[in-house]
C-alpha cells in the first residue's frame with residue numbers, strides 16, 4: 493500500500509504558492525500512490541459547502557481531478573469541520589471520522605482532540621462540533637457565515653497568543669488512551685494540528701506529526717510498513 497498524508501495547508505488564496513504546490517502535489521502523487529489522506533485544516537476556514545468563492549471553486553476542481561486517479565480521504569480539522577455531503581458529492585472525496593483507523597491499522601486524527609491541556613479550546617470544540625450549533629450556523633447567509641468565520645479566526649489568534657506553548661501540544665496520556673482504545677496494528681498514529689512536524693517513539697510504535705504548509709510543505713509517505721516525513725519548498729514547482 494502506498495499513501496501520502498497531509499494536513500494543515502490552511503489554503504486561503506488560490507493564487508498563492510501553497511495552493512499551487514497543493515495542486516501540483518496532488519497531480520504528481522495521485523499517479524504514484526493508491527490513496528491520499530488529508531488530515532484536516534486543508535483550508536483556513538470552510539463556511540459551508542455552498543461557498544462559491546474562488547478558493548472553494550478551485551478546491552473543488554483540484555480535488556475532482558485528483559479523485560479520477562486515486563482515492564482521496566478527508567478528515568475534519570478545527571478550521572474546516574463544516575465540509576459535508578455536498579462537497580463530497582461535488583469532488584468524489586470521502587469524509588472519514590476523527591479518529592479513523594485504516595484497514596492495515598494506521599490510526600489517523602487531526603490531532604486537536606489530543607490537546608486536552610487546553611481546556612478552553614476543548615469546550616469551544618465541543619460547542620462547534622454539536623449538531624445544534626452547526627444547524628444554527630448553516631441557517632445563516634453566506635455573508636453572515638463569512639463574517640463569523642473571520643471573527644472566529646481573530647478570536648483564536650488572540651486567545652492562543654496568551655497560552656503557553658506546551659498547552660497547545662498533544663497530551664501524552666490522551667495519545668496513550670487513543671492508541672489503547674483503537675489498537676492500531678501498525679503501531680502508527682499520524683496526526684497534524686500542532687504544527688510541530690516530527691516522528692516520536694511511543695509505547696505502541698510511532699506518533700508521526702505532519703507539518704503545516706508554512707515555511708515549506710510537508711507530507712508523510714507510507715510504503716507498506718515504512719513511514720517517512722518529507723518536506724519540500726513552496727517556492728518552486730512540486731517534484732522539481
Ligand SMILES: [Mn+2]
Nearest residue numbers: 533569570685
Ligand atoms: Mn488544526
